[in-house]
Amino acid sequence: MINFNGNIVEADVARVSLNNRGYKYGDALFETMRVVNGKILFLEDHYFRLMASMRILRMEIPMNYTMEFFEDEILKTIKVNTNLNNSARVRLNVDRGEGGKYLPKETSVPQFNIVAEPLEHLIYQVHPFENYKVDLYKDFYLAPGLLSGLKSTNKALQVIGSIYAKENDFNNCLVLNTNKSIVEALNGNLFLVKGESIKTPPLEDGCLKGVMRKQILSLLQNNPNYTIEEASISPFELQKADELFITNTIVGIQSIGSYRKKKYINDTAKAILNSLNVKIRLG
Known part of the structure; x- marks a missing residue:
């Protein structure tokens, strides 16, 4: 119904x-x-x-x-x-x-x-990530700006990007804007962890104004263990990162296991997910 x-x-x-x-x-x-x-x-x-x-x-x-x-x-x-x-x-x-x-x-x-x-679970789960592979999607680019960040039904790039990912045995792809900065994944916002620094693209780069993105930023805002930055991400930064993870309201957090030959961990993502579930229970 x-x-x-x-x-x-x-x-x-x-x-x-x-x-x-x-x-x-x-x-x-x-x-x-x-x-x-x-x-x-x-x-x-x-x-x-x-x-x-x-x-x-x-x-x-x-x-x-x-x-x-x-x-x-x-x-x-x-x-x-x-x-x-x-x-x-x-x-x-x-x-x-x-x-x-x-x-x-x-x-x-x-x-x-x-x-x-x-849905199967009541709370957000730690998803398997070791075999979760991504690459850059470079056939088409998003235009920087707030219009690209609307959750509209015009999702041609995400549709053909998903087909590309399946054809090439990737679990997901990272989307670039016309400035060649990484904007997001095909189905969620992207966070990059390097040491105690956590970075996510700004809305002006064309990324979705994600609800889960907002929750993660709110959780991290007063956390003394991390510094958070909304700034453009270059593809070259992916090779130097310790963690990459994708966020959306349904999955919560999906850690990325590998990008090309680079392997990642998921320690920070697990800690954030635990804090998120605690917040939901208390809320």
């Missing part, structure tokens, strides 16, 4: 119109959230990112699109899907509706849908 504009319907009944702007132009945004025991993790961060993104895309925001409204709609969707147990992955899609060519019609009204699927 899915939630289609507030109505719970069977998945095979829900149909998106051929005139839907999300379908025709990628004129849509989405949030992927983790729900544990009836609680939407980091709901406020997801909601305010969605609202900020709608404003950047000049979407009209209906008066009823409050945080409480989406919380109720998500939990309503979870409740009717009995197979979700206590942990679920939820995708909330918001599009501009129908009408117009590139220029939307003034009568276009935003629509939303919510799809949920089960």
